[in-house]
Each structure stands twice: as C-alpha cells, then as structure tokens.
Amino acid sequence: MKWGSTPSQTVGPYLSLGLPWEDGPFVVPEGTEGAVWIRGVVYDGAGDPVPDALIETWQADPDGGFDHPDDPRGHGGPEFRGFGRCPTDGAGAYRICTVLPGAVPAENGALQAPHLDVSVFARGLLHRVVTRIYFEDQDNSGDAVLASVPEDRRETLLARRTDEGYRFDVHLQGEGETVFFAV
Template identity: 80%
Template structure:
C-alpha cells in the first residue's frame, strides 16, 4: 500500500473579505473620541505595487500602558479599552486604524518598552501572517530593547511619521525598504 502525501499548504488569501471581517473594523475607538489619531498607510509587495487584498490587524495597550486582558502581568487594566483593530486594504493598498496612542509598557527585564502597536499583516501569497511593530516619530524610543535589537539602518521601517490627524505607516512586504518583521 502506498503512502499518502500531505495536504498542500494554503495561503492566507484571497478570501480575507469573507473570513476575517471584524465588526468594529478599523475603529479601536469610536470616531470623536478625545485624543484619537489615525494610523494610515499602504501595503506594498516586493515589486513596490500596492496590495489591494491585504489586512492589517493591530493590538496595543491603552494610553496608561495597560491591557484590559487577564494576561497583563500587572493584572487586568479594567479600562474597557479593547486595543484591537482590523482593516482590509482597499484597491490602492491603503488602510486606516483609528486609535489612541498606547502608553509605555514595562518589559520583562524591568525596563520600559516605548509606545508601540503590535501589527499582523495578512496577504495573498503568504502562508502565515507577518508581525511587526509601529513606533512613533517624536516619542522617546531610545530605551526600547526590541527596537534597539534592529540594525540602526532598518529602524526607520518601524517608525510611523507624523501626518495630518495622526501618523503614516507603510508596510513593504519585501524588497527595498522592506519592513522589519519579527519571529513570534
């Protein structure tokens, strides 16, 4: 009797719009929330072309640096701030997430992590998501051990630039200026 082969791997897409919509979509906070900022950008492939069927998913602490989650090592924050957003890209590869700037989070080594948002990117042709972080221009990012672990010439791929109503953060999946992705 012959041996059966394994089932071939499947990519993330092209069915993002069917299986992964989030009820609140890109709104981590409701429109009109005091202090809310937009994080907008585009997702590009290795050739520099926009990716019209990708999805950006974000997870972050509240402005006090707490998570309203049982896994927060300091105990559940209790603020009611969900900290989660999900936005598909449009035909131009553009996305937007409305949120509040996260607070400083303690790190496992006793130091502090700079304000950041964890980001997962899903797209066609990828067997699994890629994970990165968004840091913010104009904030003190100097003591963040994760950012410091990235070669200095590549750190700019993780820093969102100030823009109208918030920040701009483009994701380059491959090629020149490729965004730094982390193995998690």
C-alpha cells in the first residue's frame, strides 16, 4: 500500500483554539518605563479587516539584546520577554505593548536598525508570512534588509507615530501590500 501526502491546511481560523493567551500582547507589563503600544489592523486582499488572524512579534531589548540563552548581551530585565502574540478582534485589530528595541548586529557586523520581527497567521494562508516593523522616527538609513526593499515599498514596513504609540497595519494582498520576507 502506498500512502499519499497529507493535504495542506490553512493556518486559520482554528488558531484561536490554542495559540492566544491572556497576557500574550504584553512583551512588557503595561506601565513599564518606556512602554509603547503598537496597534494596527490586518487587512485581506479586498481591503476588509481579518477578524481571525494572529500577530506574533520577536524583538531585542532596548540595548539590542535578546531574551535567549544564546545571547550573552542580556535581555532587558525580568519584565521583558521579547515575544508578543495577539489575535485580531472582530474588527481585525491587534495590539502589542512593548518597548522600542535597540539596534542589533547583522551577520556582517554592521548594525540593523531597531525593528520587530513579525509573523502573521491568518485564514487562507498555508504558512505564516513574515515581515518587520521599523519605526519612522528612528534612524533606519544603515539597515541592509530595509535597503534591499524597493524604495516605493519601504513605507509598508514603517510604523507611524501616534498619540497612543505606533500604528502598523498589515495588508496581506492588494493595494499597499505589506512586504513579506522569505525565511
């Protein structure tokens, strides 16, 4: 007997059964010195909000160190976990409470601009998509990854400053599609 491969499954909508947890959106506790909110909406290719997506973030601490045993540079203290996870609500909105990351070294020794690594899980996707959040009010000029993106698409990777922190919308397809990276 010959067995065929298992058919591919889409990421959602069943991610809500096991991936989110109550304090998932808090990379740092609310009220932490320097804490900011990153808020946004996930949109599908038609421009409609995606109410059953999930955003995951992974980032360095303000000094550029990761909360990981392989990083000897530290991890921002006991309140910083470096990882956030937030499902979208009925309006497609997500929120992450964090601190701005520091610059981290690239493979060639140069520094990467402060950024968050982001995974997006959503219905219709066979695999997560991966992007980055850079900050419009930080020096992004020397970042090789951002420089590799066509200039007219870089704005899709920039979080905009608001009165409440930063805004970063994710467009899965269509007009203003967010740049996603093959990892």
